[in-house]
Amino acid sequence: MTAARPRPLRADAARNRARLLDIATREFTTRGLAVTTEEIARAAGVGVGTLFRHFPTKEALLEAVMVCRLETVAARTTQLAAESGPADAFFDCFRLVVDQSAGKDEFTRALAAAGMDAHSALRESSAVIKERLTGLLAGAQRAGAVRPDLGLPELIALLTGTTKAVEQLGADPAARERIFEVVLDGLRPR
Amino acid sequence: MTAARPRPLRADAARNRARLLDIATREFTTRGLAVTTEEIARAAGVGVGTLFRHFPTKEALLEAVMVCRLETVAARTTQLAAESGPADAFFDCFRLVVDQSAGKDEFTRALAAAGMDAHSALRESSAVIKERLTGLLAGAQRAGAVRPDLGLPELIALLTGTTKAVEQLGADPAARERIFEVVLDGLRPR
Amino acid sequence: MTAARPRPLRADAARNRARLLDIATREFTTRGLAVTTEEIARAAGVGVGTLFRHFPTKEALLEAVMVCRLETVAARTTQLAAESGPADAFFDCFRLVVDQSAGKDEFTRALAAAGMDAHSALRESSAVIKERLTGLLAGAQRAGAVRPDLGLPELIALLTGTTKAVEQLGADPAARERIFEVVLDGLRPR
Amino acid sequence: MTAARPRPLRADAARNRARLLDIATREFTTRGLAVTTEEIARAAGVGVGTLFRHFPTKEALLEAVMVCRLETVAARTTQLAAESGPADAFFDCFRLVVDQSAGKDEFTRALAAAGMDAHSALRESSAVIKERLTGLLAGAQRAGAVRPDLGLPELIALLTGTTKAVEQLGADPAARERIFEVVLDGLRPR
DNA sequence: GATGAATGAGGTTTCATTCAT
DNA sequence: GATGAATGAAACCTCATTCAT
CATH class of the missing domain: 1.10.10.60 (Homeodomain-like)
Structure with a gap:
C-alpha cells in the first residue's frame, strides 16, 4: 500500500x-x-x-529524455548561480539553456499530441528551472545588467526563440555567436 | 509576358x-x-x-504550402521596400515578416527551409525573399542602422526565432513589444 | 424486346x-x-x-482484344487453308497462330480470375479456330506431312508451348527460327 | 568450408x-x-x-521462390549429368526439368528469368543450371545426338515451352509422351 | 532480465470506375 | 458523345508493442 x-x-x-x-x-x-x-x-x-x-512507451522514453535534460539544466543553473556574479551567471545561463534545448520544440508538440499539457515529472523539473531563472533575472536586473522591464514570460519566450534561431542556423559557429550577441546585447538596458 | x-x-x-x-x-x-x-x-x-x-506526394503538398507562404511574404516585402527609407524599411519589414508568420508554427519551417538547401520549387520563391532581404539588410547597414557583421543567414534565423518567441508569448501586447525591442535593439551597432 | x-x-x-x-x-x-x-x-x-x-470494364477491353485477335487468326486460317496444299497450309498456320498469340497466357489467366472459364464471345472465335485446325491437321496427316498419331489436344498444347518458348526468347530472329525448326521437324513422321 | x-x-x-x-x-x-x-x-x-x-519486398519474396526452385533443379541436374552417357544424360535431363516444372506455371517464369537478365540472387542459381545445361548440350552435340546449331537460349526456351505444353495437356500420359517425342525428335540432327 | 520474431493497425500511394462539365 | 477530375477500395510497406524462447 x-x-x-x-x-x-x-x-x-x-x-x-x-x-x-x-x-x-x-x-x-x-x-x-x-x-x-x-x-x-x-x-x-x-x-x-x-x-x-x-x-x-516510445513517448515515455521521450519524456524521460526531456526530464533528464531539464534536470541537467536545472543542476547546472543552480551551480552557475552560485559560482559567478549576477550578470555573468545570468548570461551564461541563457546560453546554457539554449544549448541544451535542441529539438525540444518538436518533442513538446509530440507530448502534447499524446494527450497531456506536460507530464508531472516534466512539470517538476521545469518548475525548478523557472524558479532559478526568476532569481537570476532579478539578480541581473538589480545589478543593472538587464533591462528592468523584462519579465519571466518574455525571458522564456526569448530563450525559446533563440533556441529556434540557433537550431535552424546549422553548424556555423561564428554565425551562431552573432545570434547570441544580438540577443544578449538587446537584453542589456539601453 | x-x-x-x-x-x-x-x-x-x-x-x-x-x-x-x-x-x-x-x-x-x-x-x-x-x-x-x-x-x-x-x-x-x-x-x-x-x-x-x-x-x-505528401512532400509535394508540404512544399506547395511553403511556396505559397513564401510568395505572400515576398510580395509584401517588395511593397515595403519601395515605400520607406533604408532603416525604416528594414525594421518595418522585420516586424512584418514576424507578424505575418505569427501563429503559424510550420511556416517557420518554411523560413528555415529557405535558409538551408531546399527543393527546386522552393528555391524560386525563397530566392525572391532572400534577394529582397539582402537588399534591405545592405541598405540598413550602409545607413549605419544595423551591425555590419550580420549576414543573411543570421537575419533569417533571427526572423524565425523572433516569430517563435512572439508566438509562444500569447496575446500580451506589451510583452510582445518588449520582445521586438530586445531583438531590434540588438540588431543595431554597438 | x-x-x-x-x-x-x-x-x-x-x-x-x-x-x-x-x-x-x-x-x-x-x-x-x-x-x-x-x-x-x-x-x-x-x-x-x-x-x-x-x-x-478493363476486363471487357481485354476480352475484346483477345476476340479481335482470335478472329484475325480464324480468318487468316481459313484463307490459308484455301490457298495452299495441305502440308504448307498446316505449317504456315502453325506459325501464324504462334505469332498471333503473344501474351495470351497471361490474358487467359486474368479472364479466368475474373470469374468465367471463357466468355461466350471468346468461345465462339476459338471454336472456329479449333475446327479449322482439326481440318488442317487431318489434311496434313493424310498428305503424310505430319505424324499420324497426333491429336488436336496435343497440337494445341504444342502451339501453346511454342508460343511460350518464342515469347521468352525475345527478339533474336535466328534463334526464334531454330525453335520453329525443332518443333515443326518433330511434327513430321519419323 | x-x-x-x-x-x-x-x-x-x-x-x-x-x-x-x-x-x-x-x-x-x-x-x-x-x-x-x-x-x-x-x-x-x-x-x-x-x-x-x-x-x-514482394519482389524479394518472388525472387526467393524462384531461387528455391532453381536450386532444386540444379541439384537434380548435376546428379543426372554424372550418371549416364552424353546423349542419355541430355535427354533424361530435358525430361527431368520438364517433369519437375510441370504444374507450376510460375516456375516457367523463373526459367524465363534465367534466360534473361535477372536479379543478382537469381544469377547464382541460374548460373549453375546454365553451366550444367551448357555442358550437357555440348556433350550431346559432340556425340551427334542433338543438332549442332542449337544454342543455350533456345534450349532454355524449349524447356519452358515444353513444360507449358505438358502442363496444359492435363493427365493423359500417352498424349504427354507424344509431346516429348515431337520435341526430342526435333532436337536430333536432321 | 534480455532477446528479437511476430503482430496488425495504420500510413502513403495507385488505379479502375463514375459523373459533372 | 467526349473529357478528365473526383472517388475510395485496396495494395504495399512500416513500426510501436507483445511475448515465446
Whole structure:
C-alpha cells in the first residue's frame, strides 16, 4: 500500500537504462522523432524488448529524455548561480539553456499530441528551472545588467526563440555567436 | 509576358486545389507534419485520390504550402521596400515578416527551409525573399542602422526565432513589444 | 424486346473504338496487364471516359482484344487453308497462330480470375479456330506431312508451348527460327 | 568450408520462413503475381509483418521462390549429368526439368528469368543450371545426338515451352509422351 | 532480465470506375 | 458523345508493442 517506489535496479539493468537514455537523447535530437525504437535499441546495443522493459512507451522514453535534460539544466543553473556574479551567471545561463534545448520544440508538440499539457515529472523539473531563472533575472536586473522591464514570460519566450534561431542556423559557429550577441546585447538596458 | 501556366485547370479543380492548400496549411501548422493525408483530404471535403491528383506526394503538398507562404511574404516585402527609407524599411519589414508568420508554427519551417538547401520549387520563391532581404539588410547597414557583421543567414534565423518567441508569448501586447525591442535593439551597432 | 443489337456507331465513335482496340492490343502485349486504363486512353489520344464508354470494364477491353485477335487468326486460317496444299497450309498456320498469340497466357489467366472459364464471345472465335485446325491437321496427316498419331489436344498444347518458348526468347530472329525448326521437324513422321 | 550463413535463425523463425516460401510458391503458381502479400501471409498463418520481416519486398519474396526452385533443379541436374552417357544424360535431363516444372506455371517464369537478365540472387542459381545445361548440350552435340546449331537460349526456351505444353495437356500420359517425342525428335540432327 | 520474431493497425500511394462539365 | 477530375477500395510497406524462447 506504500506509494510506488522505483526498485533499485540490478547493475547491468541500470547500465542499460542509462545507455538507452544517452543514445535516445542523441538520436532524437539529431534525427528527430522519426527514429524508430528499433534503431535506438540497436544503437544502444540492446534488443527492442529491453527498451520497452525500461520505458513502456516510445513517448515515455521521450519524456524521460526531456526530464533528464531539464534536470541537467536545472543542476547546472543552480551551480552557475552560485559560482559567478549576477550578470555573468545570468548570461551564461541563457546560453546554457539554449544549448541544451535542441529539438525540444518538436518533442513538446509530440507530448502534447499524446494527450497531456506536460507530464508531472516534466512539470517538476521545469518548475525548478523557472524558479532559478526568476532569481537570476532579478539578480541581473538589480545589478543593472538587464533591462528592468523584462519579465519571466518574455525571458522564456526569448530563450525559446533563440533556441529556434540557433537550431535552424546549422553548424556555423561564428554565425551562431552573432545570434547570441544580438540577443544578449538587446537584453542589456539601453 | 504572363508567367508559365502549366495548364488552365477547370474551375472546380482549381477550387479543390486551393481548398486543399488552405486546409493543408492549417493542419500542418497546428498539428505538425504527422497529420495524415487522409485527414487533410477529409478536412478539405475531398477524397484522398483528389489530394494525390493535385500533389503527387505528401512532400509535394508540404512544399506547395511553403511556396505559397513564401510568395505572400515576398510580395509584401517588395511593397515595403519601395515605400520607406533604408532603416525604416528594414525594421518595418522585420516586424512584418514576424507578424505575418505569427501563429503559424510550420511556416517557420518554411523560413528555415529557405535558409538551408531546399527543393527546386522552393528555391524560386525563397530566392525572391532572400534577394529582397539582402537588399534591405545592405541598405540598413550602409545607413549605419544595423551591425555590419550580420549576414543573411543570421537575419533569417533571427526572423524565425523572433516569430517563435512572439508566438509562444500569447496575446500580451506589451510583452510582445518588449520582445521586438530586445531583438531590434540588438540588431543595431554597438 | 428484340435481342440487344449493337447500334451502328457514329463515324468518329467507331474510329475511336478501333483505335482503342489497336492501342490496347499493343500495350497489353508489350507491357502486360499492368498497363493502366489511363495510359491506354492517353496512348490512343482519348480521355479515360471514352475508353469506358466503349468498354465498360478493363476486363471487357481485354476480352475484346483477345476476340479481335482470335478472329484475325480464324480468318487468316481459313484463307490459308484455301490457298495452299495441305502440308504448307498446316505449317504456315502453325506459325501464324504462334505469332498471333503473344501474351495470351497471361490474358487467359486474368479472364479466368475474373470469374468465367471463357466468355461466350471468346468461345465462339476459338471454336472456329479449333475446327479449322482439326481440318488442317487431318489434311496434313493424310498428305503424310505430319505424324499420324497426333491429336488436336496435343497440337494445341504444342502451339501453346511454342508460343511460350518464342515469347521468352525475345527478339533474336535466328534463334526464334531454330525453335520453329525443332518443333515443326518433330511434327513430321519419323 | 561451410557456405556463408547470414544468421543462425531461431527454430520457429526458420519454420515460418519455410512455410511462407512454400505457400508463396503455391499461390504465385496457381494465381499469378496478382496475389496480395496479405493473402500469402494469411494462407501461411502469419501476419503481414512477419512476411515482410523475412522478405523485405514482394519482389524479394518472388525472387526467393524462384531461387528455391532453381536450386532444386540444379541439384537434380548435376546428379543426372554424372550418371549416364552424353546423349542419355541430355535427354533424361530435358525430361527431368520438364517433369519437375510441370504444374507450376510460375516456375516457367523463373526459367524465363534465367534466360534473361535477372536479379543478382537469381544469377547464382541460374548460373549453375546454365553451366550444367551448357555442358550437357555440348556433350550431346559432340556425340551427334542433338543438332549442332542449337544454342543455350533456345534450349532454355524449349524447356519452358515444353513444360507449358505438358502442363496444359492435363493427365493423359500417352498424349504427354507424344509431346516429348515431337520435341526430342526435333532436337536430333536432321 | 534480455532477446528479437511476430503482430496488425495504420500510413502513403495507385488505379479502375463514375459523373459533372 | 467526349473529357478528365473526383472517388475510395485496396495494395504495399512500416513500426510501436507483445511475448515465446
